[in-house]
Amino acid sequence: MQEPVLQLRDICKKFVGVIALDHVSFTLSKGEILALLGENGAGKSTLMKILSGLYPYGSFEGDIILNGKKQRFHSPREAEKAGIAMIPQEISLELDLSITENIMLGKRPQKRTGFIDWKKAHETAKALLNELGISSIDVKMPARSLNSSMQQLVSIARALYCKPHILILDEPTSCLTQSETEVVFSAIRKLKKNGVSCLYISHKLNEVFTLCDRVVVLRDGQYVSEYAQDMFEGDAIIHDIVGKALDTYEKHIRAIQPKEILRVDHFAVAHPYSYGKMIVEDASFSLYEGEILGLCGLVGSGRSELLGSIFGAVPKLRGTLTLEGKRVKVRQPADAKKIGIGMLTEDRKKDGIVACLSVRENVSLTILKALKKGVFLNKEKERGLVNEYIQRLRIKTTGTETRIGTLSGGNQQKAIVAKWLATEMKVLILDEPTRGIDVGTKREMYQLIRTLAQNGLSIIVASSEMSELLQLCDRFAILAGGRIKTIISGKQATEELLLKECSQL
Amino acid sequence: MQTCKTLWKRFWNMQESGVILATMIFILIITCVNSVFLTPDNLSNVLRSTGFTLLTTLGITLVLISGGLDLSVGSVYALGGTVCAKCLVAGVPLWISVLCGLLSGIVVGIVNGFIIVKLNIPPLIVTLGMMYIARGVVYVMTQGVPVYPLPDEFKALEQSSVIGSIPNVVVLSLVLAVLTNILMKRTALGRQIYAVGGNADAARISGINVGRTKMFVYILTGVLAALTGILMTSRLGSAQALAGQGYEMTVIAAAIIGGTSTYAGVGTVLGSVLGALFMEVLSNSLTLLRISVYWQNIVIGVVLIVAVIIDTYRRVLMSKREINELK
DSSP states (O other): OOOEEEEEEEEEEEETTEEEEEEEEEEEETTOEEEEEOOTTSSHHHHHHHHTTSSOTTSSEEEEEETTEEEOOSSHHHHHHHTEEEEOSSOOOOTTSBHHHHHTTTOOOBOTTSSBOHHHHHHHHHHHHHHTTOOSOOTTSBGGGSOHHHHHHHHHHHHHTTOOSEEEEESTTTTOOHHHHHHHHHHHHHHHHTTOEEEEEOSOHHHHHHHOSEEEEEETTEEEEEEEGGGOOHHHHHHHHHOSGGGGSOOOOOOOOOOEEEEEEEEEEEOSSSTTOEEEEEEEEEEETTOEEEEEOOTTSOHHHHHHHHHTSSOEEEEEEEETTEEEOOSSHHHHHHHTEEEEOSOHHHHTOOTTSBHHHHHGGGGTTTTEETTEEOHHHHHHHHHHHHHHTTOOOSOTTSBGGGSOHHHHHHHHHHHHHTTTOSEEEEESTTTTOOHHHHHHHHHHHHHHHHTTOEEEEEOSOHHHHHHHOSEEEEEETTEEEEEEETTTOOHHHHHHHHTTO | OHHHHHHHHHHHHSTTHHHHHHHHHHHHHHHHHOGGGGSHHHHHHHHHHHHHHHHHHHHHHHHHHTTOOOOTHHHHHHHHHHHHHHHHHTTOOHHHHHHHHHHHHHHHHHHHHHHHHHSOOOHHHHHHHHHHHHHHHHHHHHTTOOBOOOOHHHHHHHHSOSSTTSOHHHHHHHHHHHHHHHHHHHSHHHHHHHHHHHOHHHHHHTTOOHHHHHHHHHHHHHHHHHHHHHHHHHHHTSBOTTTTTTHHHHHHHHHHHTTOOTTSSOOOHHHHHHHHHHHHHHHHHHHHTTOOHHHHHHHHHHHHHHHHHHHHHHHHHHHHHHHHHHO
């Protein structure tokens, strides 16, 4: 093996009450592309934050050894100086600035007079892009005019400006299509030839297998295993990522009558970030009455977009929706509400709660029409109804008049569920129902979802946590490559199988 | 003692407590210094100008709560008055003329709302443009010359009093304030306006027609601004091209001093009534104190900023306490 560039020794990091990293050690060689694999919460991003100086020296234990020397990074700037550059998950370019300005952001060369030396800036930018194998591009163009793979390459070029030895890439292909991914890969391979080492984080195993020299698997903050390129084997690695303990989850396998309530046919949805592309190309599936259907997919597979388009929150390009055997048209959420579809969105702060209003006003937001008595709202009925839901869902609040913004995340989430239960809908869509919720409330939420299904409500759940879906769902629809690839029954499903299908192995 | 304390606490928790206190303090000071303030003539003056401010402040309050802004009200004020006066001079019957004036406000409101909602252009820009356009229309119509003479029965609209000696505009603005308050507190539409301002995305997801709700507040504000202009024309006996310049700022300031949040989603009609009253008491007392008009603007500016600072910090304190209570 080649000389090690980076060694991590016994890295430990604790947050209040949680051990995020537990004696993690590994090495990275010169010119190597090392993939870091693990589920959400395995500790990958914590490790990368330590390495890039976001968690300063002293806030963790263990050593970072770079080229044989121990390093103490107090800030991202120091890590950058030492030659470690990180490219964040989401493309963070200033779209209205030129390519040069984006690459040289904050480091523009100055003339003696204090003015920017534009000539030098453009030349440097060109040279950096050249390193990535791009020569035919006008660096004076605004970044907006580039497609997403080029934008991603521009952010890599920005990182190259301080001549790093080590490049950290966090899910660089999550918004790219297959052919765009190839462009980025060939650039990374070119860097490798020039002796740059890469730490590559991704959920997409098939990409990892084609690009990386070695993988390291983390689970629950611990180093689990590593595989060299000639040892790559999907099943073994998935097994390591998932771990054994999780299969002991109690699955609730119920006998569901396959009586179709909702049918989604040939849905296509535009990509939210890159113009002219589709994130969902042709998705079809059906939902049975009283069942909980899990929608599985990796980051960037278009889970939220598909669910949003069923509900009318996201415009769809094509596709038909059939509810109880009748074709229905849903152009906006109001239409969905009318025919009995409700939705809990992914980000409750963004479009779930109205933070400055009370719990009462939030819960009744969907049923204002039903609460009308003549021209006025029937406030007594409203208060009674809201109180009923507070008790039924055990929402922890001082009363109906408490501002919802002051409640904890889990209770806000329950209030949003209450808002839809009040509408007496037939289909409930839950997008990441337990994101950012503590464990206790999570369990309550699971119980609630199951009870609702037992009472005949049909539910679609999407979650990035496979274990969560396994505990909840009766059937699983796998969304990959813009299509529903396959349907897996509750009996067959294991975390490994789901992950494998999602990764398109 | 105990009841006194809880009363005080309830008062302090009211959104309007700040402006009530400030108004009372001003009235107290001014009555001590200059006894003219409490004379019926002066009070009637203060109330009348409060009425003129309040009418449009009601609309602006709803616009601000819904997360929007309307800078065109000063020009619509002039437009409403001019359209009405032009009709009257041309011999159109009184009520139809008034209706035409109001209609001009509705048209402006619809155009504002349409561009903001359907074309998704920021309200600041749309209504700033409309401010110039409506003012321009007034200039074109009048060629800068006041429109008069107007019939006596039209002048009587504002200049006579239906109830005792209380100016008509005061009665009308209070009636409309009560109606607006009911709208905001007790109807679905009012709740929708709060929700749209608090979080438009969440409102849309909940199945609320956000566009229609926004449309409504702009149209209402247009009508109210035109109504104010018509009444002022009746009071002055002529329509002026320059009428209502700077009026948009006065009403926005009144709403904000009354506790309407510039972050949208928060505000009450009662607060805006008090805000309008405070603005007029302030300028009246400054005049009675013989403080020059030039200085008055400085005072109003300072008061506006201080009001928002106090309001912001009160809100922070209150939400901290709410969280503590929950724990």
